[in-house]
Amino acid sequence: MGDLDTREWLLTNGLGSFASGTVSDVRTRAYHGWLFAATCPPSGRTLLMSHLEASLELTNRVVALGTNFWASGQIEPQGYKLLRSFDINPVPKWIWGMEGWQLSRQVFMPYGLQEYGENYKDIEGFGESTLSTHQTPYRNRVLIQYRYQGDDTAVLRLRLLVGDRDFHHQQKGSSQLQFSQLVKKGQLCLQSKKTGDYGTPWHLRWSKGTYQSSGIWYWNYGLPEETRRGLCDKEDLYSPGYLSIVLESGDTVTIEAQLGFCDESNIALNCESFNREILAEQKRLSEIFGWEEEESGGSGGSSLNFSSSSPSLPTKEIIRQKLLEASDQFIVYRASIEGPTVIAGYHWFNDWGRDTLIALPGLAIVPQRFEIAKGLLRTFGYYCRQGLIPNAFPDAGGEPFYNSIDATLWWIETLGIYLEATKDWEFLAEQYPIVRKIYKAFVGGTNYNINVDSTDGLLSWDAPGVALTWMDAVVEGVPVTPRRGKPVEINALWYSALCWASRWAEILSEQHFGEEGTRLANQARRYTQQGQQVKQSLQKFWNPKACYLYDTIEPDDRRNSQIRPNAVLALSLTHCGFSGQQGYQVLEQASKSLLTPYGLRSLEPSDPEYIGKYKGDSASRDSAYHQGTVWSWLIGPFIRAWQRFHKDEALPFDWEPLIQHFLSDACLESVSEIFDGDEPHYPKGAVAQAWSIAEVIRHY
Numbered sequence: 001m002g003d004l005d006t007r008e009w010l011l012t013n014g015l016g017s018f019a020s021g022t023v024s025d026v027r028t029r030a031y032h033g034w035l036f037a038a039t040c041p042p043s044g045r046t047l048l049m050s051h052l053e054a055s056l057e058l059t060n061r062v063v064a065l066g067t068n069f070w071a072s073g074q075i076e077p078q079g080y081k082l083l084r085s086f087d088i089n090p091v092p093k094w095i096w097g098m099e100g101w102q103l104s105r106q107v108f109m110p111y112g113l114q115e116y117g118e119n120y121k122d123i124e125g126f127g128e129s130t131l132s133t134h135q136t137p138y139r140n141r142v143l144i145q146y147r148y149q150g151d152d153t154a155v156l157r158l159r160l161l162v163g164d165r166d167f168h169h170q171q172k173g174s175s176q177l178q179f180s181q182l183v184k185k186g187q188l189c190l191q192s193k194k195t196g197d198y199g200t201p202w203h204l205r206w207s208k209g210t211y212q213s214s215g216i217w218y219w220n221y222g223l224p225e226e227t228r229r230g231l232c233d234k235e236d237l238y239s240p241g242y243l244s245i246v247l248e249s250g251d252t253v254t255i256e257a258q259l260g261f262c263d264e265s266n267i268a269l270n271c272e273s274f275n276r277e278i279l280a281e282q283k284r285l286s287e288i289f290g291w292e293e294e295e296s297g298g299s300g301g302s303s304l305n306f307s308s309s310s311p312s313l314p315t316k317e318i319i320r321q322k323l324l325e326a327s328d329q330f331i332v333y334r335a336s337i338e339g340p341t342v343i344a345g346y347h348w349f350n351d352w353g354r355d356t357l358i359a360l361p362g363l364a365i366v367p368q369r370f371e372i373a374k375g376l377l378r379t380f381g382y383y384c385r386q387g388l389i390p391n392a393f394p395d396a397g398g399e400p401f402y403n404s405i406d407a408t409l410w411w412i413e414t415l416g417i418y419l420e421a422t423k424d425w426e427f428l429a430e431q432y433p434i435v436r437k438i439y440k441a442f443v444g445g446t447n448y449n450i451n452v453d454s455t456d457g458l459l460s461w462d463a464p465g466v467a468l469t470w471m472d473a474v475v476e477g478v479p480v481t482p483r484r485g486k487p488v489e490i491n492a493l494w495y496s497a498l499c500w501a502s503r504w505a506e507i508l509s510e511q512h513f514g515e516e517g518t519r520l521a522n523q524a525r526r527y528t529q530q531g532q533q534v535k536q537s538l539q540k541f542w543n544p545k546a547c548y549l550y551d552t553i554e555p556d557d558r559r560n561s562q563i564r565p566n567a568v569l570a571l572s573l574t575h576c577g578f579s580g581q582q583g584y585q586v587l588e589q590a591s592k593s594l595l596t597p598y599g600l601r602s603l604e605p606s607d608p609e610y611i612g613k614y615k616g617d618s619a620s621r622d623s624a625y626h627q628g629t630v631w632s633w634l635i636g637p638f639i640r641a642w643q644r645f646h647k648d649e650a651l652p653f654d655w656e657p658l659i660q661h662f663l664s665d666a667c668l669e670s671v672s673e674i675f676d677g678d679e680p681h682y683p684k685g686a687v688a689q690a691w692s693i694a695e696v697i698r699h700y
Helices: 224-228 271-289 316-328 353-365 370-382 406-422 425-444 488-509 514-541 566-571 580-593 618-624 632-645 656-664 690-699
Strands: 008-012 018-022 033-040 043-057 062-064 067-069 075-078 083-087 093-098 101-108 141-150 154-166 177-184 187-194 202-206 210-222 234-247 252-259 331-334 339-342 599-601
Touching: 033 141, 033 252, 043 101, 043 141, 043 202, 043 234, 043 252, 067 210, 101 271, 141 154, 141 234, 141 271, 154 187, 177 210, 177 234, 187 234, 234 252, 252 271, 271 316, 316 656, 316 690, 339 353, 339 370, 353 370, 353 406, 353 632, 353 690, 370 406, 370 425, 406 425, 406 488, 425 488, 488 514, 488 566, 566 580, 566 632, 580 632, 599 632, 632 690, 656 690
Parallel strands: none
Antiparallel strands: 008 018, 018 033, 033 043, 043 062, 043 154, 067 075, 083 093, 093 101, 101 141, 141 252, 154 234, 177 187, 187 202, 202 252, 210 234, 331 339
16 A cells, blocks of 8 residues: 555444544545444444545645545545644544645534434434433434635545445445435434435534535445455445535634534534533543543644654553553443443444453453443343353344353352452342353253253353353354363363352351351352362463463263463462462463464464464455464463462563554554564454453553
């Protein structure tokens, strides 16, 4: 792509909605656009507003400011060549300019969870929609503001490019797909219609300017990132018309796109209201994290230029604030449970139980957002079925998905971390019956043949065609790393769960008298005895030849001796069942073969199954997902294990590459999901991942 800077930016609103693009303002993904609205938070994410294609008419010339890839391979127009600067703080801001003029643009997505009323209107030309906007507690919108400075009067033309499609797919223009538009003073209402079905209604408002209807399709935009991923890489966008704004030097124009039909009660748009929205967001973050307002947001941030060089590191306190701001992007409202949840990653992931529970200490417990942590733990506990904690929730109605063995164990581990931080023993008393339910289900047996082996006390599972641990990639119906039997980190989690259960039963027994106290004390002793049996049986995982832990004891009792990070996970939990010498040797091996500047490899490079590059089509990428790819979240378990077993030795990890990545690589001010196993470890996968950010917060 030559001199194009395709690093990305991301805005979110606490509902699952997002806006995203690149520093050079060119769209490279299907997930780039200015309003992806979560119509059923955090799901139903729908592209409504792609962007505004801008041109500036000056006295003696017309300047095109947009930049587009086309399927033909052309880049036209090439407005990025006029870009003078880009700044991410406090909101994304571009400045284009030449001698005699300058135009800036800011994009901001206000926080969406709020109480407000909106009247659902039956407007001629628009059909009924499944979207209900009456008395909803959320608001999906994006604000854009342009400012002109120049020697002469100018006319800014903004052509609106729209869609109505699921965020995973590309829009294809056809005579059957039409967009109804209703123009009113200072606003435009839009709704798609395809073969008689009406789409998502939304509207556009502006502070000044004249709108001209001028419907036209723009065919065959190219999406090079989708080309690399082996996915559909072409898209058509519709333009219903354009805005013309006459600007004198110093003038601004503010534009708002919002889900739902037009609302006459909306407040005026202007420069002051735009700034107030930014200040309101800074105040919200200040109240959450306990900052002074003047220290929040981007006040301490540095402007990020669009050269390939990285800026020098700001102070550690500023980095900490930026990490916490980034963490807030993942905590969202789920309408189907009427409570908080965690988006696993942007752009394409939804909320998953395992990811949420692993990320929760960094996202909510360390920052002391205890009510968020408590609410999530309570929700997952409420939906415990047959001893299993859900790994995903449906968008509306129906039962959650129970397709993991470790989400349940991570729930117990994270509950323990929360209780140790808060001493919230009332919440323990509320949740303890669920702990008992899990224990009974695992001992007695539950779905996927999950059960405790009566001979050694270890936890096992055996179900063909599924992958129940975090290494869950499946290609053409076959798990890449099935790990059936007794995985090492699952049994380490089981041991820690028994230790937690023993402690909790003892605490509760001291709060009760008579038979109830005696019953709880007996439970504590039973958990302790079982924990001791599991601790002894964990020695079955020791591989003396490799001085490492077997990854899995398979159903036929064979040992998988691959060097994977699951051994490190097993050493990192609150309660550890392995000896000091074993832990020391495992970490020595892991630091040599798995540790990289961005996290741990999922398989050592000398293994015949190792795949060093995460690339190609979906099947190729999924095949590499857990076969050598670096996972940044695993740096947290490595550090916790190192601090336990190498407490007197310096950590063999330099934070600077990962922090530089966070500040100035891939998605600015976020951490990617994965990296190539081979050097130079290019960032791959989702550009912003919850547990990646969470583990950096826990330890940086």
